[in-house]
Amino acid sequence: MSTTEAKPExxxxxxxxxxxxxxxxxxxxxxxxxxxxxxxxxxxxxPRKRKASVYEDVTVDVQPDNxxxxxxxxxxxxxxxxSGYPKEWTGxxxxxxxxxxxxxxxxxxxxFRNASSIVRQVxxxxxxxxxxxxxxxxxxxxxxxxxxxxGAWAHAEHGLGLYxxxxxxxxxxxxxxxxxxxxxxTHKLRFAQDLILYNLDLTDKVDGFDGQAHxxxxxxxxxxxxxxxxVENITATRDWAEQFFATALVFxxxxxxxxxxHFVMQVAAIHGDFVxxxxxxxxxxxxxxxxxxxRHLFELxxxxxxxxxxxxxxxxxxxxxxxPQAEKAARLLQPIWSQIPEKTLRFEDSYDRAQARFSSQLxxxxxxxxxxx
Amino acid sequence: xxxxxxxxxxxxxxxxxxxPTFVTPVEKYATDYTFEKAPKKDPLKQVLRSYFPMExxxxxxxxxxxxxxxxxxxFRQVQERWMEWQKLFLAIIPFPEISAARAMPLAIGAVPNPxxxxxxxxxxxxxxxxxxxxxxxxxxxxxxYIDPAGFDITEKAFSNCYAGTIGRQFGEGxxxxxxxxxxNMYLTxxxxxxxxxxxxxxxxxxxxxxxxxxxxxxxxSVQSDESRHISNGYxxxxxxxxxxxxxxxxxxxLRYAWWNNHAxxxxxxxxxxxxxxxxxxKERDSYAEMWRKWIYDDYYRSYLxxxxxxGLTIPHDLVEESWNRIWNKGYxxxxxxxxxxxxxxxxxxxxxxxxxxxxxxxxxxxxxxxxYGTWWERYTEMSKRAAGGAPITFNxxxxxxxxxxxxxxxxxxxxxxxxxxxxxxxxxxxxxxxGCHWTDTVAFRPEYMGRPTPAMGKLTGKxxxxxxxxxxxxxxxxxxxxxxxDDGKTTIPQPHLDLNPxxxxxxxxxxxxxxxxxxxxxxxxxxxxxxxxxxxxxxGGPGGRPAREPIAAD
Numbered sequence: 001m002s003t004t005e006a007k008p009e010x011x012x013x014x015x016x017x018x019x020x021x022x023x024x025x026x027x028x029x030x031x032x033x034x035x036x037x038x039x040x041x042x043x044x045x046x047p048r049k050r051k052a053s054v055y056e057d058v059t060v061d062v063q064p065d066n067x068x069x070x071x072x073x074x075x076x077x078x079x080x081x082x083s084g085y086p087k088e089w090t091g092x093x094x095x096x097x098x099x100x101x102x103x104x105x106x107x108x109x110x111x112f113r114n115a116s117s118i119v120r121q122v123x124x125x126x127x128x129x130x131x132x133x134x135x136x137x138x139x140x141x142x143x144x145x146x147x148x149x150x151g152a153w154a155h156a157e158h159g160l161g162l163y164x165x166x167x168x169x170x171x172x173x174x175x176x177x178x179x180x181x182x183x184x185x186t187h188k189l190r191f192a193q194d195l196i197l198y199n200l201d202l203t204d205k206v207d208g209f210d211g212q213a214h215x216x217x218x219x220x221x222x223x224x225x226x227x228x229x230x231v232e233n234i235t236a237t238r239d240w241a242e243q244f245f246a247t248a249l250v251f252x253x254x255x256x257x258x259x260x261x262h263f264v265m266q267v268a269a270i271h272g273d274f275v276x277x278x279x280x281x282x283x284x285x286x287x288x289x290x291x292x293x294x295r296h297l298f299e300l301x302x303x304x305x306x307x308x309x310x311x312x313x314x315x316x317x318x319x320x321x322x323x324p325q326a327e328k329a330a331r332l333l334q335p336i337w338s339q340i341p342e343k344t345l346r347f348e349d350s351y352d353r354a355q356a357r358f359s360s361q362l363x364x365x366x367x368x369x370x371x372x373x
Numbered sequence: 374x375x376x377x378x379x380x381x382x383x384x385x386x387x388x389x390x391x392x393p394t395f396v397t398p399v400e401k402y403a404t405d406y407t408f409e410k411a412p413k414k415d416p417l418k419q420v421l422r423s424y425f426p427m428e429x430x431x432x433x434x435x436x437x438x439x440x441x442x443x444x445x446x447x448f449r450q451v452q453e454r455w456m457e458w459q460k461l462f463l464a465i466i467p468f469p470e471i472s473a474a475r476a477m478p479l480a481i482g483a484v485p486n487p488x489x490x491x492x493x494x495x496x497x498x499x500x501x502x503x504x505x506x507x508x509x510x511x512x513x514x515x516x517x518y519i520d521p522a523g524f525d526i527t528e529k530a531f532s533n534c535y536a537g538t539i540g541r542q543f544g545e546g547x548x549x550x551x552x553x554x555x556x557n558m559y560l561t562x563x564x565x566x567x568x569x570x571x572x573x574x575x576x577x578x579x580x581x582x583x584x585x586x587x588x589x590x591x592x593x594s595v596q597s598d599e600s601r602h603i604s605n606g607y608x609x610x611x612x613x614x615x616x617x618x619x620x621x622x623x624x625x626x627l628r629y630a631w632w633n634n635h636a637x638x639x640x641x642x643x644x645x646x647x648x649x650x651x652x653x654x655k656e657r658d659s660y661a662e663m664w665r666k667w668i669y670d671d672y673y674r675s676y677l678x679x680x681x682x683x684g685l686t687i688p689h690d691l692v693e694e695s696w697n698r699i700w701n702k703g704y705x706x707x708x709x710x711x712x713x714x715x716x717x718x719x720x721x722x723x724x725x726x727x728x729x730x731x732x733x734x735x736x737x738x739x740x741x742x743x744x745y746g747t748w749w750e751r752y753t754e755m756s757k758r759a760a761g762g763a764p765i766t767f768n769x770x771x772x773x774x775x776x777x778x779x780x781x782x783x784x785x786x787x788x789x790x791x792x793x794x795x796x797x798x799x800x801x802x803x804x805x806x807x808g809c810h811w812t813d814t815v816a817f818r819p820e821y822m823g824r825p826t827p828a829m830g831k832l833t834g835k836x837x838x839x840x841x842x843x844x845x846x847x848x849x850x851x852x853x854x855x856x857x858x859d860d861g862k863t864t865i866p867q868p869h870l871d872l873n874p875x876x877x878x879x880x881x882x883x884x885x886x887x888x889x890x891x892x893x894x895x896x897x898x899x900x901x902x903x904x905x906x907x908x909x910x911x912x913g914g915p916g917g918r919p920a921r922e923p924i925a926a927d
Contacts, residue, residue, distance in 0.1 A: 018654060018656045020581070020582035020583075020654065021652075022450050022584065023450060023452070023584065023651070024450060025449065025450055025451060025452055025453065025584065026449055026519075027448050027449065027450075027451050027452070027453050027456065027518060027519045028446060028448035028449050028517060028518070028519060029448065029516065029517050029518060029519060029521070030519075031519050032519060032872050034520075034863075034872040034873070034874050034877065035522075035858035035859055035860040035862075035863040035874060035877065036520070036521065036522035036525070036858035036859045036860075036863070036865070037519070037520065037521070037872075038521075038859075039521050039522055039525045039858070039859050040515055040516050040521050040525065041515075041525065042512075042515075042525060042526075042527065042528070043525050043526055043529075044526055044527075044528060044529035044855075054512070057508065057509070057512050058504075058505040058506075058508035058509050058512065059505065059508070060528070061528035061529065061532070062467050062468055062471055062504060062508065062528060063468070063471060064468070064528075064531070064532045064541070068529075068532070069528070069529040069532035069533055070532045070533070071532060071533035071538075071835075071841055072538050072834050072835040072836065072838060072841065073834035073835055074545060074549070074833060074834055075538065075541060075542055075545055075783070075833060075836060076542070076545045076546060076548075076549035076550055076830050076831070076832065076833065076834075077549060077550075077830060077831040077832075077833040078402075078403075078549055078550060078830055078831075079403065079550075079551075079819065079827055079829060079830065079831065081831065081833075083549060083833055083834075084545070084549070107505040107509075108432065108501065108502045108505040108506045108509070109432060111501065111502070112425055112428045112429040112432050112502070113429060113432075115421070115425040115429075116425045116426045116428075116429040119421075119422050119425050119426060120426070123422075154389060155389060155391060158389040158390070159391075161494070162481070162490055162491075162494055163398075163481075166477060166478050166481065166494055167401055167478035167481070167482065169474065169475065169478070169497070170401075170402075170475045170476075170477075170478045170479070170548065171401075175471065178471075178474075178475065179471075179501060182474055182497055182501050183501070185494065185497065185498075186497075186498050186501075189421060189491075189494055190421045190422075190425065192386075192389055193386050193389070193420065193421045193422060194422070196385055196386055196389055197382055197385060197386070197420075197422055199385070200381065200382065200385045211385075212388075214388070215388055215391070218391065219391055219394075228391075228394075228395070229395045232393040232394070232395040232396045233395065233396055235393070235396070235398065235399075236393075236396035236397065236398060236399045237399070238399055238401065
């Protein structure tokens with residue numbers, strides 16, 4: 001029997017009602033003093049600051065690790081004997097993978113708040129533009145750019161979300177890394193759908209808008225062949241950290257930002273379009289979050305006391321492997337800059353900006369900018 | 374959504390996929406299943422534009438309830454008996470949730486259907502939501518419930534407690550091994566479609582009856598995502614059924630997944646519900662009654678049986694034997710008794726059963742008292758801290774033989790007559806049942822029914838927890854595990870709910886008792902002595918009673 005000191009007082013239940021009886025148990029914090037009665041923080045990890053954030057509390061150590069508290073080891077293995085989250089699934093090495101905490105501190109509440117906020121922003125912009133008749137004033141050549149090229153971009157986001165970040169989030173050695181990658185996947189998938197559903201909206205609202213053109217553009221237009229080739233190559237890469245590096249720190253600055261920030265967002269407004277930058281801006285903000293996470297992760301790895309030099313060498317190899325592909329993809333996009341009537345921005349100016357950011361991010365990590373990129 | 378209907382939007386997002394031409398997709402996670410391309414539909418038409426605001430609204434309700442619970446002093450009416458078991462439940466469950474997220478690429482890589490990939494990716498996001506929302510619920514419990522000890526070491530304890538390891542296979546099983554075995558058959562077809570009913574519906578009901586309305590709030594919010602996951606799984610199994618080469622694998626995996634889920638989930642959730650509640654209204658359904666309705670009738674009869682029309686043999690024998698174990702062999706009662714026997718090695722407190730409980734158990738499970746009543750009376754007596762008094766684990770007066778552990782499901786071999794002993798991979802192992810013996814010796818092997826199964830996973834790790842501390846003093850074990858309160862001597866686990874420091878057991882009370890591994894001991898015996906020991910073990914029980922009479926040859 002229970003040995004609580006006071007007998008709980010139960011309320012009477014009216015006849016004919018079959019319900020549990022509320023009982024005063026006085027089981028709230030502070031009702032008694034006893035050993036550990038004030039032990040009200042997770043004690044098995046060191047928080048980044050004095051007090052753990054909600055993000056840390058809900059993320060750290062949920063994925064066990066033999067190097068931390070796991071006593072009996074992983075209890076299932078793949079056919080080759082590897083089990084759990086093998087650290088060998090990337091060529092990079094760390095003295096302590098658990099040092100990485102997502103600088104964006106993404107957890108359940110932030111994921112859905114941020115994504116919903118962007119969804120509402122996009123829908124409100126489309127509705128406002130529609131009500132104001134804004135789509136009717138678009139230059140025809142700009143309409144073709146949105147129909148074909150902005151539509152084609154949705155495929156790149158979709159491919160990276162579904163076939164790069166989604167599988168990568170199975171592979172990282174800690175919950176903090178994998179959750180950051182799954183949130184990145186979420187961002188990419190939502191952005192791809194934002195773009196393609198925007199394409200659907202435009203099909204309904206803009207006379208002559210060909211809602212199917214984006215597929216042929218993506219799959220057969222030589223302008224997009226380089227982007228598609230690079231995206232496909234990243235999907236076919238086994239090393240999750242290489243996938244993250246190639247996507248966030250090579251593809252995004254040299255190709256993603258080139259097209260999104262340094263083209264669409266610069267030239268849309270002068271063609272009467274204030275909606276496309278809003279849609280693109282949501283994805284751009286997400287990509288910036290992923291880059292923040294990537295920079296932090298790779299910074300930890302290049303500064304790792306035991307493995308830093310080897311990691312820098314491998315990252316240099318990866319940069320040399322992926323940067324030429326990104327450069328090729330970027331340069332193949334050049335004709336798009338000529339397809340708009342208001343030539344306010346030269347491709348070379350856009351590319352210089354993208355390239356400068358790419359080099360600066362690599363330089364911060366002590367990685368050389370490969371020849372020609 | 375905007376003016377576009379969900380159907381139209383869902384059709385539109387299908388345009389995003391394309392067939393790669395520059396590369397052949399890399400096979401990250403192997404499977405022995407074969408799939409032909411098939412235009413299988415996602416019947417729930419999942420679109421992120423509507424998904425995110427819907428989930429945000431669900432979140433707002435959850436967080437509103439959390440604020441309300443604190444402002445309304447919910448913890449003045451929660452039952453400690455119930456809350457203590459949440460230390461174990463909520464230590465385990467965020468890992469299976471996040472493992473389900475990690476499992477999605479296994480399914481995506483194996484199934485050539487972009488429309489399903491989209492649904493599986495949304496499931497990934499759901500699972501991240503579930504894991505972190507459950508961790509956050511536990512954080513709230515730690516902050517507001519009277520005894521935070523056990524919540525405060527939650528993920529460490531999950532990683533080193535024997536009970537955490539049992540729970541961990543309900544998670545690791547989703548992410549490792551053959552991609553379809555893990556991510557579809559074990560996770561979606563059995564775990565989510567069958568056993569989330571008792572996990573996420575029965576558990577919340579019992580929580581509410583014990584004064585806790587936050588667990589129902591969070592877990593019903595979680596459960597409302599599960600229908601989408603069930604739909605994902607069903608689409609994949611229909612695709613697999615289209616290829617005759619998959620039939621044997623499907624039948625193998627259905628047997629393994631069913632039996633392991635039963636062994637693990639029924640042991641844990643059955644115990645939480647039957648032994649964690651203070652609500653002893655006789656009108657309340659027992660776990661067995663709920664199981665019969667939701668798993669036997671709703672899952673087995675309404676979901677599994679119709680698959681027979683596709684030529685699939687359903688494991689009727691295992692379903693019936695699961696029920697037999699729950700109803701006739703006392704599986705849940707034996708498990709609860711084991712958890713309580715081993716209380717010093719837990720990271721939660723376990724309340725004893727009293728006369729009100731006895732009456733309810735006897736009403737719901739006729740014959741219960743004769744099997745278990747006396748032991749629970751001893752438990753209450755032996756829960757009292759007294760100079761020189763042994764914990765029930767080591768108290769000869771308990772009349773309880775510490776059990777062997779099952780190599781496959783890692784729940785001890787509690788139904789003594791069912792134990793199977795076999796020498797496998799050079800080691801003498803024990804199994805709780807024929808089903809678990811088959812899992813290790815037949816299913817998880819690189820060949821099945823004469824065909825190579827090179828992608829099938831392996832059972833690994835140090836699977837008998839007691840081996841880790843064989844020959845170590847109990848107090849040292851508890852200290853090494855970290856199950857000690859902030860005074861450095863009082864243990865987190867207690868065999869009662871009394872928080873009077875004088876009544877609480879300390880490391881000193883546990884000193885002088887040596888933890889032993891039944892498996893190490895068994896392997897140390899001669900073959901003849903092993904057979905004799907097994908024969909005696911099989912004659913033991915129910916309620917863990919050692920066999921009494923001299924043993925004649927089998």
